[in-house]
Amino acid sequence: xxxxLVQHGKAYPPEVDPERGLxxxxxxxxxxxxxxAKGYQIKIGAIAHSGKKRAQQTAEIFADKLGxxxxxxxxxxxxxxxxxxSFATQLEAGPNLMYVGHLPFMEKLTSFLITGxxxxxxxxxxxxxxxxxxxxxxxxxxxxxxxxxxLIS
Numbered sequence: 001x002x003x004x005l006v007q008h009g010k011a012y013p014p015e016v017d018p019e020r021g022l023x024x025x026x027x028x029x030x031x032x033x034x035x036x037a038k039g040y041q042i043k044i045g046a047i048a049h050s051g052k053k054r055a056q057q058t059a060e061i062f063a064d065k066l067g068x069x070x071x072x073x074x075x076x077x078x079x080x081x082x083x084x085x086s087f088a089t090q091l092e093a094g095p096n097l098m099y100v101g102h103l104p105f106m107e108k109l110t111s112f113l114i115t116g117x118x119x120x121x122x123x124x125x126x127x128x129x130x131x132x133x134x135x136x137x138x139x140x141x142x143x144x145x146x147x148x149x150x151l152i153s
Contacts, residue, residue, distance in 0.1 A: 001135060002132055003133040004098035004131070004132055005110060005125075005131045005132075006059075006100045006106070006128070007102065007125040007126065007128070007129060008049075008050075008055040008100055008102060008127065009022045009029055009054065010026030010128070011053075021053045022057045022058065026054070026058075026127060026128065027057070029127065029150040030061045030128040033130065033149075034066060037062075037065070037130060037148060038065050042066060043096050044096050045070070045095050045097060047059045047097075047099075047100060048097065049075065049078075049101070050076075050078040050079055050101050055100045055101060059100045062098060062100070078100075078102065079105065080102040081104070081105070085118070087105075103125060107125055110144075111123075113133060114133075123147070126150055126151060128150050130147065130148045131147050132148075
């Protein structure tokens, strides 16, 4: 079972778009990453997003590029400062789920799943990037299997 964690794409500032939808740059970066993921034949069964406009738009791009047949759902508990531990204990078990959310939540969720602590950072997300977690066959612990980021710096 793979778990794909995504920080939404770059968004407009609130003074330009009060709902903070994806900027043109953010949309282009997410589309590029989604096309690369499709080229690697990444299989996603469902995508959950926080419901915020930028996360929903990011999820829609991934579903469009990686689909067909990928269900999209709004899921509470993934806002920037939501309780990571509460969310992690309720993660759905299933094949190849993608979650699109926000910082610092996504980084803390990754840290918690890998180390058991939200205070021990293990990865620096980028807007529109994917972190793939998987269960280690021998230990049953989450590991970072791979990442795909818009920038390598």
